[in-house]
Amino acid sequence: MSSNGSNSPLPDQPSGYLEETLESMVLLFDDQRDRLLQNRQPDSKFFEFDQTEVQDYIDLVLSGMGQQARELRIEPHDDLFDDPRTVLYQDVDSALIFRRSFPWDGPYDILTTFAERKSLKGYLHAHVKFAEDEESQYRDPGGDPNIFLGVCGASGRHRIHLMLPDFHNDDEEKEDDVSDIKDLYPDVYAALYSAVQTTMPEVLSGWNPSYQAEQFRAAQFTNRATRTESRKCVAQTVGEEFANEFMEEIREFEWGVNAYWFIQIRGAKDDTRHRGPVTDTVIDHVLQNVIRPQSTIFLDMGLELHLPPGWASLPARGVELHPMLAQLVWGINKDGEEWNYNLYDVDLWAGLVDVAGFRCNFAKEPRTHNRISYLQVYSTDKFATYNSSSSAGNKAVHLHPQQILKMKSAEDVPAGIAKVYEVTAQNQLAGTLTVTRMEARVPLAFAKNVYNPNLHPRDLSMCIYAIPVQTIWAWRLHRILACYFLFRYAASVKHASRKDPNYLILVLATTYTYNAIHSRPSPFSGDRALMGLVLDEGTLDDNYDAVRDTGFHSPRSFTEKVPYSKCGGILLPAIRYPCSDQGDVLRFEFLDNTLEYTAIAKPFKMKWQEIVDRFTAAYRKDPYKSGHLQPKRVTKSDDPLNRVITLPAGHQDFSFIPVVDEYYDQADDLPQGAVIGCAPDTSAMDASAFFLGLCSQMFQRIGNIGRMGSRYSNLSDVDWLRINFETCSDMNISAYLKAYQYERRSTPKQWKRVRSLLFPDTSDNAPVLNRDQGWHMMPLYVKYRAMREVGGPGFIKLRKFCWDMFDQFHWFPVLQYDCIIRHKLREGWVKIPKIAQTAVPIILNPKFRVRVASYPGRAPVLDPLVGEDDDEDIAELRRQHDETLDPIVQEMWRGMAAPEDEVPQRSREPPSYVMQHVREKARRKQGGRTVLR
Template sequence: MPVYILHILYDIVNTMTTYHYLSSMARNNGPPRGSLPRSNVQFADALAQFDNARDTMLDGRSPDATFEEFPKERVEEYINLVLCGIGPGGRYYTLDPPENCQDGYRGAQCFTDIDSALIFGDDHFPWEDTYDIFTTYALRKSHAGSLHILLNFVTNNEDGIQSQDPGSHANVLWGICGNRHRIYLMLPNMPEEQNLKTLLPLIYSATRSAAGDILPHTSSQWSPTYSAEVDRTHHFTTSTQDTESRKTIPAQGLGVAFANEALHTIQRYQWGKHAYWFVQMRGIKDKSRHLIFQTETVVDDILRDINRQTSTVFLDVGLEVHLQADYAGLPARGPHVHQLLANNIWGLTTAEWQDSLPTYQPDVWASNAHVAGFRCNFSRHPVTENQIYYAQVYASDKFQTYSAGSSSGLLLLASQVLKMKGPDDAPVQLQKIYQAISENQLARTPTVVRLEVRVPSHRAALVYDQELDAVDLSDYIYAIPLECVWAWRLHRITACFMLLRYSASLMTSSRKDIQNLILVATTVHSFNSIHSRPGTMIWDRQLAETIFSTAKLADDPTQRDLMLWSPRNNQESVPVLYNGALWLPSIVYPASNQAGVLRFECKGSSVEKSLLERLFRMDWASIEKKFSLNLLVNFFASGHLHHRKCAASSEPIKRKINLPATVTDLSVKRPRLLYHDNAPDIPREASIRVVPSNINRRNASEYFLGLLCQILERVGCTKAGQAYWKLTAMERRVVSLDTFRDMNLGTYFTSYQYTKTPSDWASLKTILFPGPHDTPPAISDPNVQGWRGVPYYCELLELRNVNPVEYDYVRRTCLALFDTLKWFIKVQSHKMIEYKLRSSWTLMFSGSLQTGVPISTNPTITTRITSKAKKFPVLDQDALHTLSNM
């Protein structure tokens, strides 16, 4: 992780202002904690203690410094304070709710908008303007009943059957309208055992038939069958890349007639008997946002392309509360507070709220004391005269890491922690989250509270009171100084980071202990809940019952702001909060010899392996394999043998280089370089050496040819031991510039693949000879493979740092020489040479191999690549003779 990012985090929290809070709402959330002494602490006072504990732990170091540099006692104190709420002397803190700062409501404003629209059409296509349809569906976002529509959409058909709950219906993404809105073909009659992919050829056939009837002039543009269309879009290859083919359907009545004809054809099948259209209008929030409340004019403008007479339309109508710039708006937690908010804003009566409690779900993702939004699903029985189907209240600060589901790449996975080779090998998500939160702290990204309901379109203008003022919401929405909110998040992110590193620093026998695995899974969930908004409550009841020493509680919906229920059994609840904050149970740390187990101090001593398999998304055998070395079965898998060359490439032979007349050579002073090879199989004492400096200056042409030779030495072999090279190790050291102008690549490689894309050739030059604004490979990062074994490249980067002017001279010469070549190995920043199959390239693989050396060819060269037998390689014969006599 870039050190400057963590210095930003350090400086930001160091300069925090202390804010004074009063508390009139203190209460004890959660069960007592044994015999630990307890004391109340205000929010700002807690942050001040966090600052002191962090400063003591870091002692001027960056948080990503080598873990061994941190005193274990200070790390433990910081983790206990920030994550567990345990202060000096083992005192357990009860965090008071923050005071609602009325200053934050000065100049506050309410904005209303329409976030999205849901349009349903039975026998008549609802969209009247131009739209695009897909002709290949298999790789698009089509589902089998996984659209979360949260509606009870009822229609009567000729059989008297009512189609309900469209979120459970199979569907196919059929087209795009309005540039971003989605058109779904809904299939409520599709049998559960039916594979949706088997219906795609029939849907394509119905669509093609409609084109022949309504748009006959486009008949020649349609493939005869779906398989032919898939082959055409995949360019008749075995590519598995996600391809897309669209056709534009015009307006003026033709688009509606075309879709209706296709639908009627599909309805002739049993699986499509009650098929209907669903149009999801997305991303209209900014377009529809107004300082004043919504009117029918705004609704009419959004739905101007919708035939509202033949369609059923629902709108997501939102209200955002924007406070003063220096304050964050966060919803207060508690079912009683939420009931009052729902009554004053949407008119929910006490009886309606009580009926909705079975679907009441608190949103605790903000990870802040006494703060939680909520969600309620009223789809079965819409409430109030405005017919509200769904309602939610949440903090809308997404701060670049927001995710509405658990599939986001920025969500840390527990399995990634198992892959850590040590405390300094942190997953990339930790770096990205640090950076995002630090940047948003600097930018003072505001936090606003958003209220949203789903209602029929004719009720959209009536949902919110026209006379509503932001101050009217001050009883339900906290106005908290922005610095305090961000400081709370940064501290908890840092503490989770240190706890995961602590776990990775232990011996293998400690890391694979079930109790440690429970701690890792819980910490990962806490980390994700701080920076992102999980789509569902992903705590497992069995896990919570293990770490929280409390018996099961009855299913009481009014306690759900303190409890979470099991995904496996929604009739049982478990505690989630301790004393006003998202504290974790106290932690037991291992002995100084690392022989103990890092675990929670909890009553539960055993846990089902199936639970850990679910949390880590791995079977138990795979979890154990992460901590086992199977030396007798596969030495490569154990990490004791490597296919790549771990030692540095050889020093190139000193020789005369024939340059083109257009290239002028020059000499520059060599930098003194420390060469690092962080391969895990090399002893620490052998991992750093000084490159000998026999001469003080080196020509640009020497740098160029030497770099090419050293990169060629990095080419290895397959997992079975078959070499990719046909040249001997000696011959690879004496290649010349003419070698890379010889297009008979079969002389040099047993298995290769090549491309002639200009962008690949350009990116190759950028990596080999980066300019002042380019980002070179991070050769000091142990996760970056191959580049540390190329001394000439390390020396070039050092020259780039210490003497940019001379490096620019060398770079210009190297780029001029590189463009005279016809081919070179395609290298990458994160892994120098990656042999995986590239299906879009031309493949020249040997036998049954499915990998080969990647080659990028000069796009300006017209010479064809060949693999003729019995041709000798083009080498520097003089250098070969010199090397043979050495």
């Protein structure tokens, strides 16, 4: 990858690669996205999208796999740095104040209920002098236990913390009744109450005498865990006296002897941004009401590079560029001991190798004569999707891979992903200004002189890129959208296939990539180790083996570099999508059979056996191996029977040969719209046999009842092949289905919709033949769709016949576009039985308006067994269909009584251990109690 001003020789461009600029690459993404969306919203039903287009978009954006291999390079725009509209702004972003006595002389608010999640966590990157064991030493106070005690300042954003360095959770000599910082809250509140009694007794009427009483009030006298935040205002006249009295009470405790105050002044940069050097007036404005004597104060000094309108400044990435930038801006010697790669972390920008900020922690040994303890360089576009976590301040809220693993369907996407996409899209439309921001944390005495006073924007052209604002937001948007579609694709994989190790690795890698785009990569070593195995090798920093790069480290050594880039971006390996000849697993092309399962499960924060149990089909666990509970059908529907069919009066049958113009196999060069897997058929077929055969294949896809695996149907798959034109005119639907639901009145439009899904015309929006929907599992439906693609008079005649025959039915299951049948209960529909939790949806033909009957013991209307005329066989068949609901279903739904007459006893009852398992797993609540019979 090229870098502006880089003096190192570029690696040879790979043979056959086409060079692309960032702008031209985004245009390629735009074209592929337009073909995918086709004026639809990204959150439309997943299977409404052409799955081939989804795959192409993911491959292009996340894996760089297009028709032509491309090498991405960033085009320099050095002339913009000489533009008079290019400006450097300085500001004071925040301040850190440490003091043994209270450092604030203005009014403030004290909290009376405390929350550990609001306590300070993590390093402050400050070099503070402490007196410990009669000797002075410097250390970072960020690791000290603390309590968030209040807020101050006109904005109410500045935070007051009580720091307790003598309290440690791992202290073995600690008293048994004080094991967690939460145990200190009653004593801290008691110290506050005592200070109020001493300094301002006139306000005691608004204070509860104990912390427990205050907690009850804040929880509104309920047992809820969430409490309202309770504050008390302390006036300026008594503020310092009250705080010092409180601190004296705290120091009476063993854990409070060395307690001190910490105030963090936040969000001052917008109020102090200006051109030119920082003056005493600006600093005084930030530190107003701060008592400076005997205080240790650090300031975060900011510098921003603003380019002309329409252009964004982003920090360039390169081993020699970041030290060069540090030397230009802060005077850090890049060739000496001041620059240390072991204290240096790279923050890659949205998966683009050539753009990255960085962070340097010099808290142990401050750099330069200005005693810089912390540096960071970043682009301001991160503000849009970089949130503050509720559990730890100022940390990004990451998407957890377990959220993707638990998605129930392609529509069950975590809300945060769609919201991040929406925020990014709005910023792209608005062309939100993006600049490079450089910050340094220094002591107050050196704050004014920390930046190079002779720095000119032109000097930074070696280390900072100028890129169109629309381009940078579009790049981020495409990467987020591609992850969004890959997550949805992953959620469409069959439930039982999700425990495949390679599928899990893909979920982890995609989640890591997504977090790195909208925020920062995951900090956990297990995640990084897996990414080191996943990401492709490339040419990044091949000559700098000593560099710790981007947080991607080898599992063998924390300091060992792992090459991870290819063609200018952090690209995922090629993805293998589910297909019939390679299995229903979404995974990367590579296979690493040596990877331990525990290493895969660790980033999910789950045990491997827990993952296996979650995604093992219920019917494969004991006692389902008994065979009494049958699995959902996963094979294709059966071929229709060869039989004589009698048509309704007034209709005439005909024969046809379902020949398609071309037959396509699984070749890679298929034209758009090719029908895959539809073999050429030269045998004649009766239209009536085709129609009833397709209907019977649809009935075989009705499915099972929940996890219990019991069928919704009273008929076997073989019996469904024997339906005739009178079957769906028989309104005793209980003879065919164990549980169903229907609207009392349906409309012709609703009836036509179901008809058009099963027998779509050329102008109808037909379901996509995807392996996860089930439509492709009906061979006659695939054949019908192949004829639809060809069109012509033969198809029109067949379609008209099927429509006419369908209109002779009195009822039919309600079909769905994205799946054949959805069994969720509809509000306001009649359901039989009434206690059913799920049921097959039925639509009644509005042309007939015949009432539904419910006689479970009555035989269904079916053709006699083909080739079997024995009365004994027919009698046995009738006896089988006269049986009512299975006892297992009765246990599931409770109270489903079978008719006492006309129902013979079952010849084979399920074993007792099966019934016991059903009772334990399928409890139902009645009258507020759990009933177990």
